[in-house]
Amino acid sequence: MDFDQLAQRIKQWGQALGFQHVGITDVDLKQHEAQLQRWIDNGYHGEMDWMERHGMMRARPHELLPGTVRVISVRMNYLPPEAGFAKTLANPKLGYVSRYSLGRDYHKLIRNRLKKLGQQIEAEVGPYGYRPFVDSAPILERPLAEKAGLGWTGKHSLILNEDTGSWFFLGELLVDLPLPIDTPVDNQCGKCVACMTSCPTQAIVAEGVVDARRCISYLTIEYDGVIPMEFRHAIGNRIYGCDDCQLVCPFNREAEITLESDFQCRPSLEQQSLTTLFDWDEDTFLSLTQGSAIRRIGIKKWRRNLAIAMGNAPYDENIVTSLKARQGEDALVDEHIEWALKEQKNKQQRINIEPLPTGTRRLVRIIEKGLPRDA
Template sequence: MNYQELADKIKVWAKELGFQKVGICDVDLKEHEAELQKWLDSGYHGSMDWMARHGMMRARPDELLPGTIRVISARMDYLPPEAQFASNLSNPNHAYISRYALGRDYHKLVRNQLKKLGQRIEAEVEQLGYRPFVDSAPILERPLAQKAGLGWSGKHSLILDKECGSWFFLGELLVDIPLPVDKPSENQCGACKACMTSCPTAAIVDEGIVDARRCISYLTIEFDGVIPEEFRKAMGNRIYGCDDCQLVCPWNRFADVTQQEDFYRRSCFQTPELVELFHWDETTFLKNMEGSPIRRIGHQQWLRNLSIALGNAPFSQQIIESLKSRKGLSELLDEHIDWAIEQQLAQVHEKNGIKIKHERLIRIVQKGLPRDA
């Protein structure tokens, strides 16, 4: 078997299946084990107990599939046309949803294409042990991607490629054949720290290290409890995920728009009014989010996230009435609704206070008195 020729074929087949880039690496991730353990010991994984449950298996792909000696790492772009980054974030009455979640859930699609790739390889070599993964097992996908030449780990911890930035999904195909490996990518972030300084909640605590407990993506997606008050104002109108660290990255100027229509913005998110989304009952939520990654957070968490966004929106009596209409569904939701109503009313009090101070200053000036009178 000419494995170099096979590797070349695999990369052609991968592109035919919708992947933009594929790389191959071995399974040795020992250099990342101490770093992973330190991250876990620091509690940066928050309530994601599954991150710690499997120990160092995440750095040992051959324990997931005995006999594995190579990992085929694949990239699929997801940046939708008309991403509307700035206009969406700057409109406080609209919901901001991470760009990866505007269309269909990527897990099944990417995994199916990886499975097809495995089947094509199997047909070529006649006997193959393989298994595809897309966030479906404890595996360090980003170090594998860097080792396979798909990009380097940026200071925000995401994989960056100089030709396309970071707007892409990753998937892995574990195989038991000795394919030639690709050259690892070299870090090209340099002195840039734009992602670190732009994080709304200062979740990037060091270069390449994210404290999930402070991350808006974690808080709105993975965390199902009471969101700490210290982060609520910073969340703004972000109701599902956060793209800020990617938005400011200079390398993302080179990102291509996805050709995969499944990742295009679905119609219900064309003009995502906060109040309208908040009025979805559970049946409507489940129907509209069919096939979406958002569906898995459930209706209560959806309303929780929207409550915070409504609290941060400009004052509106309609918002207050909408918030009150959801009271009593659960203690967790009530906690966030009460906070949101307080934020709305605080805007009225602040506005009235400024008005009173302004009127008092006018009277003082008209009377010719000192301004500190």
């Protein structure tokens, strides 16, 4: 079998299936094991117990699928047109949702296409061992993508590509075919530390190292408890995830727009007022987030996050009314509602208070200068 020719055909098939980049690497991630263990030992994984539970399996793909010798790594762009970054962040009465989650949940879409890629290979070579993964198993997808030449690891720990920045999803197809491997690309971050200095909660504690316990994405999505006081003001109007470290990255200024209709912004989620989103009952929440990654956090965490954003918003009688209407329904949400009402009362007494934190005002200016298509 001509594996060089097969590898080229796999890349062509992958691009035809909608992947913007397809790379191939081996399964050797030994050099990442020590760093992974330090990250866990430092507690940077927060309450994501599965990170610790699976241990070093994350760095050993061949243990997930015995016989695996190669990983086909793919990326798919998700940046929607008219993403509205500045418009939403600049208006503290609107809820900001991380752009990866404004459309349909990417997990099934990418996994199904990886499965089709695996089947195309099987039609060419006959029965072989393969298995697709999209955040569905303990695997270090970013180091694999880096080794496969899809990009380099930025200081925010995300994979960066010279042509499209970091607005893309990753997926892997584990195979037992000895395909030729691709060459990694050079790290081009240089001395730039924009992502590190712009993080609202200073969660990037070292180059390429994120303390999840401080990360807004972790706090608003993965974390189930009471949001620590020290982070509430910094969260601003970010109600699901955070894109700040990507927004300030120079390589994202000319990022490619997605062609996938499933990743377009849902009108029910984009540039909606905090009160509109907070007033959803559970049936409305489930209906309007059907097929979305947002649905998995549930209505309680959704309202918890919104209560914080409402506390950070300028004084508004409608916000106060919405908050009071939900009091007594859930203990977790109540704790954040009480805080938000106190914040609203303080702002009522200081009507001229600046509605946007300094960091957010600076971020909006950067977006307006660096992302012209967002105007």
